[in-house]
Amino acid sequence: DEAFAVDTQHSQKAISFLIERKLDIFEQALKHNPDDEELHIKRLKLCAEKLPPDELEQQWTKTIFLHPNKHRLWQHYLAHSASHLARFSVSSCQAKFHKCIQTLDGLKEGSFATHYLDKALAEETLLDVVMESCNFQAKAGYTERAIACLQALAEYNFSVKSKFSRPMEATEVLEAFWETQAPRFGESGAIGAHQYIEMKQDERDMLLLEQHRPLAVPSDFSNTTRWNQWLQVETFRECQHWMPWRPNQQQGETQDDCEDPDRCIIFDDVAGHLFWFSKDNLKIDFVLGFVDFLGASARARASSNNSFHLNAVASCIQMPDTFSPLVWHLESLKRKREKSLSEWQKRDPSAYLYDFDRLDGFFNSTMHLPGRSCVSGLAIGESTDVWGPLLPTYKSEATIQRPIVNRGVFGWHVKQKINDRNRIAFIRNVFEQAIKEAKDPRELQLSYVEFLEQVDPSSARATMKRLLQENRSDITLFVFFANLEARCNHVKSARKVFERALAFFQNQSSSPSVDHRFVRSFSEHLLATNAMVEAKSLLTHYFVSKLNDFKLKCEISPTMAILCIHFSFLFHDETSLSETMDAVLDVFDDPSHPDFHRLPHELLYAACYQVLELHASRQRTSPSIFRNLLERALKFFPFNPEFLSAFAIHEAQFSISGRVRGFLEKQLYGSKEAPALMWLFAIIFEILHPVRPSPYRVRSLLKDAVQTHVRLYHAKSRHCALIWRMHMEFTRAQSGLEGLKLCEEIFMQALQACPGVKQLYLDAIHHNPRQFKQVLDIMQEKELHLRTPIEELELIEMGCEEYQSEEEK
DSSP, X not given: OOTXXXXXXXXXXXXXXXXXXXXXXXXXHHHHOTTOHHHHHHHHHHHTTTSOHHHHHHHHHHHHHHOTTXXXXXXXXXXXXXXXXXXOOHHHHHHHHHXXXXXXXXXXXXXXXXXXXXXXXXXXXXXXXXXXXXXXXXXXXXXXXXXXXXXXXXXXXXXXXXXXXXXXXXXXXXXXXXXXXXXXXXXXXXXXXXXXXXXXXXXXXXXXOOOOOOOSSOTXXXXXXXXXXXXXXXXXXXXXXXXXXXXOGGGTOOXXXXXXXXXXXXXXXXXXXXXXXXXXXXXXXXXXXXXXXXXXXXXXXXXXXXXXXXXXXXXXXXXXXXXXXXXXXXXXXXXHHHHHHHHHHHHOOSSSSOOHHHHHHHHTTTTTSTTOEEETTEEEESOHHHHGGGSTTOOGGGSOOOOXXXXXXXXXXXXXXXXXXXXXXXXXXXXXXXXXXXXSOHHHHHHXXXXXXXXXXXXXXXXXXXXXXXXXXXXXXXXXXXXXXXXXXXXXXXXXXXXXXXXXXXXXXXXXXXXXXXXXXXXXXXHHTTOHHHHHHHHHHHHHHHHHTOOOOTTOOHHHHHHHHHHHXXXXXXXXXXXXXXXXXXXXXXXXXXXXXXXXXXXXXXXXXXXXXXXXXXXXXOHHHHHHHHHHHHHHOTTOHHHHHHHHHHHHTTTOOHHHHHHHHHHHHSOTTOOHHXXXXXXXXXXXXSSOOOHHHHXXXXXXXXXXXSTTOOHHHHTOHHHHHHHHHHHHHHHTTHHHHHHHHHHHHHHHHOTTOHHHHHHHXXXXXXXXXXXXXXXXXXXXXXXXXXXXXXXXXXXXXXXXXXXXX
């Protein structure tokens, strides 16, 4: 790549020659390494720069046919099929997902005589493909079908599998169950497909499906332009209609009564997603993936370098809640500076610092653009889905309050708080029904409590108390409950839980590792509540003899490492604390350590940062210590949003942006594989720049993130729909009437990379209503889900007029 780097000054003929030369190299390499998966993937990606769509599709199909057991090749093929407009349609992409699932399931069961794939790897890949298929359907507007697929897979594994040994029999039972009126997995009253089939008819009649029929028209429907009416109804239905429609047989309804046939999901729609899990841990992964799909934020279970985290950010279509702490802290810092400047102006009214009249004039200079929200005078747009907490109109109730570094308690990709009662009830049912069927439900139980903490803290505490009553000898539950109480601001209650647990386990024989974990959590709580004397007593009583003889080895656990840091914090000065941190981190930074680059390694850095925050709250701490720790953490975990936010906030305190920008430029332009997360962070940082945001830098980042040029081609960020939405919003807000044409051009570019994201089409209509009919035609051609026919708007308008006349009477 370095020898044949493509420069923008090269002619098309030179570029074509370089691509041909690199393809020849790949062909020669594949002759000697025909089974090398990475070579096949890179060759096919390079073919996309030369071949027309039909020939490129033939190349992919041929390669997949010859190597059906290459799981990464399948994943790249599916991503390619879902991101090229010329041959895209929802049905064709879905057929390829079904073909992939069928092939991998056959390899898992050993039905291929010529190819082999490890069973565990096949199941992990199958789960990833199913979740990706459901995300694809949801982004195309088929949310009901996606949820039905997950419901069917849950019934297939939790209820049917335990009763049948052959997949054919299990599928027949599930199909018979699917055609009944019985509640399915996640719905209130669900008992399982096999149990329902075995019930007598009179018992089935007692089991009624509780159906929620959401409104089809918003209450604030207005008689405006036709395109605006359509957007109102379509957006409203997209939010409200997410559960599959099912006929109410008691009222004589049938599937023909459904006004939108795509909301009525038959068994053939879900049959292609069925396979069996052989391991219980994959069932847990599936349930957590299910609730994640529904919008719940779960605790991080892997490092932030994990592809699942990066893909989750790249596939989002609205601003996540990940960077809300960054926004809050930078806004707070800005208010403090404005207050300080105001105080200086009162002391000396001369304008040697700032001319506030001119400054206000600059900040309000873009306000002539109607309906365009501004951040520090920079017009960025008005969509809360796109910009989230960056907008002053954003409701803080929609976010989850948390510190900057939170150890991934709500995951690395934090979602906005769920306010829909029906969705919350459905997620609760998914958790509760899965817990009943799980052999070891502990992880699901704790994840359930963490979800309840976000939506209903009182229910979380009640659930945790019930678990403790059932498992009084489990010290991890005491620690979890105490931390839950502390996060809910019940500090005294948390202290009592720790003390009672300590008294209970003092006479119990338990392993040292359990004691270490408990003491670490208790120590963290005491430090956070400024109980220094008690913390010293705790550490001295339990570990002073161990710490005196302690030698740093690769076998050291993260828990013991954190206790070493706590001990140094309590009994030594700042220099010794820094030296202890460096010594402990040196052990885990060694590539030979078993936790290197894994989640415990990452959480150790987070714990070090939190200890430094405690130290800084009590006495003056050198900024270089924070900076060195964060730079070191980002060296190993550059995609951790908490470390990125902490680094930006730390540098903003000193009005320094060079270090942050230098780090971001190295990550963004130093590699073609920069994930969408880094581009999103860079864009947000520039908008919230501590001194003054630059529209030119924001525009440059948005263009580079979706660049199509070969040298600047960023595959991961180019297929992120949220960045395209930002690009359209920002261009429309900055360019006035000229932005109409520019938004249309950006929209057509976005379709080349994300043709299956329905929200992009809705944004295009919103920004440029003149292309309303053209956009609808493209949506119909590509088979995206249109919930509101144009003809229905007249009926809705007539119904609203009749209702208003009745109200007036």
